[in-house]
Amino acid sequence: MTQVHVVYAHPSDRSFTREVLDAFVGGLDDAGHSRTVSDLYAMQFRSELSADEYERESGHRPDARVPDDVAGEHARLDAAEVWAFVYPVWWADCPARLKGWFDRVWTAGFAYKPGTVRAARKAFVLCTAGYSIAELEESGCYQAMRTVMVTDRIGARARSSEFVVFGGSVQRDGAWAAVKAEHLAHAAELGRSI
Numbered sequence: 001m002t003q004v005h006v007v008y009a010h011p012s013d014r015s016f017t018r019e020v021l022d023a024f025v026g027g028l029d030d031a032g033h034s035r036t037v038s039d040l041y042a043m044q045f046r047s048e049l050s051a052d053e054y055e056r057e058s059g060h061r062p063d064a065r066v067p068d069d070v071a072g073e074h075a076r077l078d079a080a081e082v083w084a085f086v087y088p089v090w091w092a093d094c095p096a097r098l099k100g101w102f103d104r105v106w107t108a109g110f111a112y113k114p115g116t117v118r119a120a121r122k123a124f125v126l127c128t129a130g131y132s133i134a135e136l137e138e139s140g141c142y143q144a145m146r147t148v149m150v151t152d153r154i155g156a157r158a159r160s161s162e163f164v165v166f167g168g169s170v171q172r173d174g175a176w177a178a179v180k181a182e183h184l185a186h187a188a189e190l191g192r193s194i
C-alpha cells in the first residue's frame with residue numbers, strides 16, 4: 001500500500017481532466033493505495049504570493065512562518081511516497097492556480113535550500129491537452145512543458161518522474177471517443193501500477 005498525494009487543478013467537474021483524475025484515483029483505489037487529493041479550485045487555494053511570503057522566500061525574513069494552507073500541503077506531501085499533478089494544458093503550461101501552488105508551496109526549507117530537500121519516490125505529471133502529442137512535439141511545446149514541469153518544478157524533489165500528456169481533446173469528433181477511452185484506461189492503469 002502506497003500513500004499518494006494528488007494535486008488537481010481544473011475549475012469544472014464536467015471536464016475531461018476531471019475524468020482523468022477520477023480514472024487515476026479509481027486505479028489507486030482498485031490497487032489498495034491510499035490517497036489525499038488537493039482540489040485547488042474547490043479549496044479556493046490562493047495562488048498569489050503575498051508580500052510576507054515573498055519576503056520569506058527572498059531571504060529577507062527567513063524565519064517567518066508559512067501560512068496554514070501551505071503547511072497543510074507540506075504535511076500531505078510529507079505523508080506521501082508518490083505525488084501526482086493532474087491538470088489541463090492552458091497556454092502551454094498549467095493553470096495559473098497550479099503555477100501559484102508551486103510559487104507558494106515550494107518554500108525554502110521544504111523544496112529548496114538550506115540543506116537537502118525531501119524527495120518523493122515518484123512524481124506523476126498527468127496533463128490533458130487540446131493538441132495531440134505529435135502536434136505538441138512539432139511546435140516544441142511538449143519538450144518545453146516537460147522541461148518546466150519535470151526538470152525544473154519537480155527536479156530532484158522526486159527520485160523519478162513520469163510525464164504523461166492525454167492529448168487530442170479538441171478533435172471532438174467520432175475519433176475522440178475511442179482516443180478518450182484509451183486515455184482513461186491509461187490513467188486508471190497508471191493509478192493501479194504506481
Ligand SMILES: Cc1cc2nc3c(=O)[nH]c(=O)nc-3n(C[C@H](O)[C@H](O)[C@H](O)COP(=O)(O)O)c2cc1C
Pocket residue numbers: 010014015016017018087088089090091092093127128129130131132169170
Ligand atoms: C484557456 C485555455 C487554454 C488552452 N491552451 C491550450 C494549449 O496551449 N495547448 C493545448 O494543447 N490545449 C490547450 N487548451 C485545450 C485544453 O488543454 C483542453 O481543452 C483540456 O486539456 C481538456 O479539456 P477539459 O477542459 O474538458 O478538461 C486550452 C484550453 C483553455 C480553456
